[in-house]
Amino acid sequence: MKYLYILLIAFVLFSCEKEQDLGKLNETIYVRNDGADMPVYMRGNMNSKVVVLIVHGGPGGNGLEYRDGFWTVDLEEKYAMAYWDQRGQGMSQGHYSKSDVTVAKMVEDMDAVIEVLKAKYGNDVGVFALGHSWGGTLTAKYMTTGNLQHNLKGWIESNGAHDNLKNYIEATKMFVNVANEQIALENNIDNWESILDWVTAIDTNNITYDQTVELNENAFEVEDWLLEDEVMQWGEAGGNETSMFHGPINPLTSFLIGSMTNGMLEEEVEATTLTNELYKITIPVLALWGKYDFVVPPTLGYDTYNNISSTTKKLVIFEKSGHSPMNNEWRKFTDEVMLFIDANK
Amino acid sequence: MKKLIIILSFLIPLGILAQEQEKEVTDKEFKLGEYAPMYVSYYGNFVTHPGIKLGFDWNLLMIEKTKAKKKRIKTIKKILLVTPSITYYSHKASHKGLIISTDLAWRRYSEKLFFREVSLGAGYFRKFNSGETWETNDDGTVSNIGSTSRGYFAPSISFAFGKRFIIKKGMPISVFTKLNTNVLTGYDASAVAELSLELGARMTLDWGINRGEIRTITKSK
Numbered sequence: 202m203k204y205l206y207i208l209l210i211a212f213v214l215f216s217c218e219k220e221q222d223l224g225k226l227n228e229t230i231y232v233r234n235d236g237a238d239m240p241v242y243m244r245g246n247m248n249s250k251v252v253v254l255i256v257h258g259g260p261g262g263n264g265l266e267y268r269d270g271f272w273t274v275d276l277e278e279k280y281a282m283a284y285w286d287q288r289g290q291g292m293s294q295g296h297y298s299k300s301d302v303t304v305a306k307m308v309e310d311m312d313a314v315i316e317v318l319k320a321k322y323g324n325d326v327g328v329f330a331l332g333h334s335w336g337g338t339l340t341a342k343y344m345t346t347g348n349l350q351h352n353l354k355g356w357i358e359s360n361g362a363h364d365n366l367k368n369y370i371e372a373t374k375m376f377v378n379v380a381n382e383q384i385a386l387e388n389n390i391d392n393w394e395s396i397l398d399w400v401t402a403i404d405t406n407n408i409t410y411d412q413t414v415e416l417n418e419n420a421f422e423v424e425d426w427l428l429e430d431e432v433m434q435w436g437e438a439g440g441n442e443t444s445m446f447h448g449p450i451n452p453l454t455s456f457l458i459g460s461m462t463n464g465m466l467e468e469e470v471e472a473t474t475l476t477n478e479l480y481k482i483t484i485p486v487l488a489l490w491g492k493y494d495f496v497v498p499p500t501l502g503y504d505t506y507n508n509i510s511s512t513t514k515k516l517v518i519f520e521k522s523g524h525s526p527m528n529n530e531w532r533k534f535t536d537e538v539m540l541f542i543d544a545n546k
Numbered sequence: 547m548k549k550l551i552i553i554l555s556f557l558i559p560l561g562i563l564a565q566e567q568e569k570e571v572t573d574k575e576f577k578l579g580e581y582a583p584m585y586v587s588y589y590g591n592f593v594t595h596p597g598i599k600l601g602f603d604w605n606l607l608m609i610e611k612t613k614a615k616k617k618r619i620k621t622i623k624k625i626l627l628v629t630p631s632i633t634y635y636s637h638k639a640s641h642k643g644l645i646i647s648t649d650l651a652w653r654r655y656s657e658k659l660f661f662r663e664v665s666l667g668a669g670y671f672r673k674f675n676s677g678e679t680w681e682t683n684d685d686g687t688v689s690n691i692g693s694t695s696r697g698y699f700a701p702s703i704s705f706a707f708g709k710r711f712i713i714k715k716g717m718p719i720s721v722f723t724k725l726n727t728n729v730l731t732g733y734d735a736s737a738v739a740e741l742s743l744e745l746g747a748r749m750t751l752d753w754g755i756n757r758g759e760i761r762t763i764t765k766s767k
Contacts, residue, residue: 229639231679231694237734238675238696240640289734292640294673294696299735316688317680446594449639449676453592454738461736 223247226281229449230321234313235306236297237288241314242449244268244284245277250326251354251546252281252318253538256311258334260466261459263291265450267333271440272531279539281322285314287339289462291455302465304473308343315352327354327546331538334497334524337361338473341505345478355485355513355545357538358505360524362497363475369408371498372416376400379423379493388430396423413471420495424523427493434521436528479508486514487541489534491522513545576623576659576710578605578762579718581754587724587746589633591643597635599744602755604628608762623655629665635742642674645728649704659710661720664703671700671730671740698730706744720748 221228226243233239242265253276255267264284267273276282286293288310289302315328330353332340341363344350362368380397384390396419403412427433445452486509490502499518506516517537522529582602589597607626612619633645647669655661672695679694708722724744731737 229677231675231677232688233679233681233691233694235682238679238694240675242639293734294641294675295734296696296732297735302735313680313682313688316682316686320688321680321690446592447638449637451592451595451637451640451740453741458734458736458738461738462734465735 230317232285232310232314232317233295234288234310235301237293237295237301237310239288239293239310239314240264240286240291240449241317242268242284242286243281244273245281246279247281247322247326249280250323251279251542252283252322252326252328253357253542254283254285254311254314254318254328254330256285256330256332256336256340257287257290258336259290259459259463260287260335260470261290261456261463262335263450263455263459265291265443265448267527268441268443270528270531271437272527272535273441275535276538277441280542281326283314283318285311286455289465290459292450293458299465302462304339304342304466304469305346307339308346308349311339311343312349312352319352329353329355329357329542329545331357331359332361333359333527334362335470337497338363338365338470338475341475341479342473344484345475345481350482350484353484355487355541356482357487357489357541358502359489359526359534360491360494360497361488361501361505362470362473363479364473364501364504365471366474367476367504368497368501369413369416370405371500372420372495373400373403373405373408375495375498375500376416376419376423379495383426383430383432386430388432389426392423392426417496420524423495424493427523432521433491433493433523434529436525437531440531476504476508479505480510482509483511484513485541485545486511487537488514488516489519489526489537490517491519491524491526491529493522494524494526496524515541576655576718578608578625578757578760579750580756580758581751582757583718583720583748583750584754585629585631585720585722585746585748587722587744589635590743591635591637592741593743595635595637597633597643599631599633599746601629601631603748604630605757605760608760610762610764612764612766614767620657622657625651625653625655627651627653637676639676641676644672644674645700646670647700647702649702651704653706655710661706661708661710661722663706663708663722663724665706667702667704667728669700669702669728670697671728672697698733700728700730702726702728708748717752718750722746722748 337358380393383393488502488505490499519526519530527534584602587599589599605627609624612621630648635643647667649665649667651665653663674695681691704726706724710720726742728740
């Protein structure tokens, strides 16, 4: 038994890793910061000396869920992509207390990831952060903390919830406007009328926790109706895929630990309002939003565009998209990202 | 490695079944042997991340109940045992896992030597991160610290069922499947549960760890 144990330990420790082709990167590295070991799944072309750091949504998502689909195919061909599992999410592991589950600590983590990317692949590597949804909150916090933004070549905010108080108020208004618009178009009339009844009963000066949960749930449900009526565009199947059973993510672990981390962060995230700090941002920014995003309404995209101090900035509203334009209008989304990176790398 | 584990996991039980059919075993003899039964199984973390588990049974107590039915006598056996084990699995591009654990199990054999088992375990679960790890230093710089891992106390609950065969007198073999849930405590800022499935074979050989006599309680109705 003793020899078997020694043999197994030796196998684990001395397993050989294949040498990487930088043009077709496919490796996992871990970043250890303050008790958390966070995997970063590297894919794509590191010869470009450009890394797109994917800051996933949730809280409770994982980096590689953003790899699925067509939108990352051309990006991986052209640049390196870093799919990072944040603290307490995806396949991250570690030992730390609940007091270490804060937005500020995750900003530190994000900075550590960027430092590691530069240390490992060279200081001449330019890093662009692409934050979606909750990842938009986290990247906005990163951008407005000290001088951290200067570690990046650019910030891509896609449907980012950088101001949750404003978020719910704007979502309420948007439900009313779109419901009236769709009823006038005779689309899903019964459903939209029930939405109208529900949303007009919400007091926007005093939105309760239960109502925020309903707003979020209904935001995803109405996307289905808009897809049925071809107001929004269906995503295409295919492209990059991460296998549920053979890929690096264990969906059960990711779901369980992500849900717990979401619960720990919820109060802080709900109270996060960064609109008044966006003026601190001076580096190039690309804001990408779906017109029918009820989760994080496009008003917040205008918010970013109008409040940042960057001279290089662009806002793109995707006319047939919801909360995830990289799925609904992937071609246009990818083209906008590549245009932005090529202009600012 | 993966292929070998899969092939072994399926061939061992299939081979045993094949032999069993050839010999048309009817022997229902049930004796706890002199030596501790040993087992080997395919261990699939989340079913599909392959690994291997090795262990042995340390029987503590057997209760043999005999019931007289109208036309026959029915005997069921229940065994209380502990099962120390070591497990290794590989989750590609994520981590490798090593688990050292001991379960306290309650196993019930039917008349036809089918068995089911429930067990509670306590173990040490270590996850070895894939690839290299980079760590932040106090001065804000980062450095490559090579391979890293973290360990967790991991209690578990498992359910198993299987069948025991007598192929060679005195050397019973069982095939079984087992569903495990390990709870990794102190994982991140809370805890996390992991599921795994085993397919394995248990053998009592004519060598190994000498267990000696097992206390047996006999009850009749």
